[in-house]
Amino acid sequence: MSVRGTGRSSVGPALLVALLVAVGAVAATPAGAGADAGAGEASTPLARLLARARAELAAMVPALVRPRVAPSPISVTYRARRAASIELGAPLLGLIGADLDGDGRAELFAVTSREVVVLAGGARVTEQARLALPAALPAIEPRDPIAAVELEPGPRPALLVRTSTRARGLRIVAATGAAGPRWVGAGELERYPGCGEPLVPAPGRNHFGAADAPIFARRCRADLVAADGAPLAVSATLGPGGVLRVASACADCPASVAPSSPVEVRGVGTAFDLADLDRDGELEVIVAGDGPPGARDEIRVLSVADPGGKARFRRTFTGGVAGVAAVDLDGDGRTEVVCAVRLVGTSKVDLWRLN
Incomplete structure (x- = not known):
């Protein structure tokens, strides 16, 4: 989620907060106290600066806090169709969608063992750019490479990518010029991103964490809302035995939306994503087998409230599903589900839109 202000304050946000904390006692000082007792609080230079900071901070708050807007339910029609065939040149390790350039249309970022391939489009998906990962190799490379990918929100959102095939990862941002947006590396990355909590790879293995509690993949979303518009923070972690644990946090949501304990979805592979496809305020999880x-592999769209119930959609593919992303590709306000299907014996993938 990108937080954008409507104007520029002459006092920076960090200074405003620090100022209010540092001199907040001024507001509690009686008008008759101290060296300026006769003039009152408003007469001191520090108090006047505090009043200015308060006013500017109050004006900034609406731009910094996302307003609560209830979603409007829509109908979803599922119809799987191939959107593109892409030669990646190396094994696909992960797929994620993000709108880094802020144009309302998300791009797909396909992470391979060598580079990040940027894809964009609606009904048809086309390649936009390729960004090489840092060249330095790790001291120990696992037999089966793994990757960790995370969207870093902010005024200038970034994609954080780290694979076990390189000693360092990459931070990717959008740069807008006369020719339109382009995607660039904006620094190297030491850690493996894991929804705000760095992941630690097991040396030489195909998972993160300890051997008795392995983490094979993790995905998080902070741009979803409950039925009344309350913001949701959701994460999904894949552990051993194909068990995906979905946890959600919401201050005032019903238990069906944000249960007190994680929901378990079974029979899940490393490709999955979270979304509210029909915008009813209840989550769906899209999982591969x-x-x-x-x-052969199968994609399922399940309700997080009833993961063991009937799938809302399922589709079998002859190849394995290597990545799933739920994003708005064409800017129409609807979330599209895209999955990447490996073509056996090649580094080529077919991209399928499911709705």
């Missing part, structure tokens, strides 16, 4: 490499 946990079958062996090269086997």
Whole structure:
């Protein structure tokens, strides 16, 4: 989620906050106290500066806090269709969608063992750019490479990417010029991003964390809302045995939306994402299966409130599903589900839109 202000304050946000904390006692000082007792609080230079800071901070708050707006439910029609075939040149390790340039249309970022391929489009998906990962190799490279990807929100959002095939990762941002947006590397990354909590890879293995509590993949969303518009923070962590644990946090949501304990979804592979596709304020999880490499695979769209119930959609593919992303590709306000299906024996993938 990108937070954008409507204007520029002459006093920076950090200074405003620090000022209010540092001199907040001025407001509590009686008008008759101290060296300026006769003039009152408003007469002191420090008090006048505090009053100015308060006024500017109050004006900035609406721009810094996302207003609560209830979602408007829509109908979702599922119809799987191939949107593109992309030669990646290396194995696909992850797929994520993000709108880094702020134009309302998300791009897809396909993370391979060598680079990040930027894809964009609506009904048809086309390649926009390729960004090489840092060249330095790790001291220990696992037999099966893994990746961690996370969207870093802010006034200038960034994509954080780290793979086990390189000693460092990459921070990606959008730069807008006369020719339009382009995506650039904006610094290297030491850590493996994991929804605000860095992941630690197990040396030589295909997972993060300790051997007795492995983490195979993690995905988080902070741009979803409940039925009444209350913001949701959601994360999904894939552990051993194909068990995906979905946890959500919301200050005043019903238990069906933000249950007190994580919801478990079984039979899940490393490709999954979270969304509210029909905008009813209740979450869906889109998951691929946990079958062996090269086997047929299946995509399922499940309700987080009833993960063991009937799937809202399911589709079988002859190849394995290597990535899933739920994003608004064409800027129409609807979330599209895209999955990447490996073509056996190649580094080529077919991208399918499911709705």
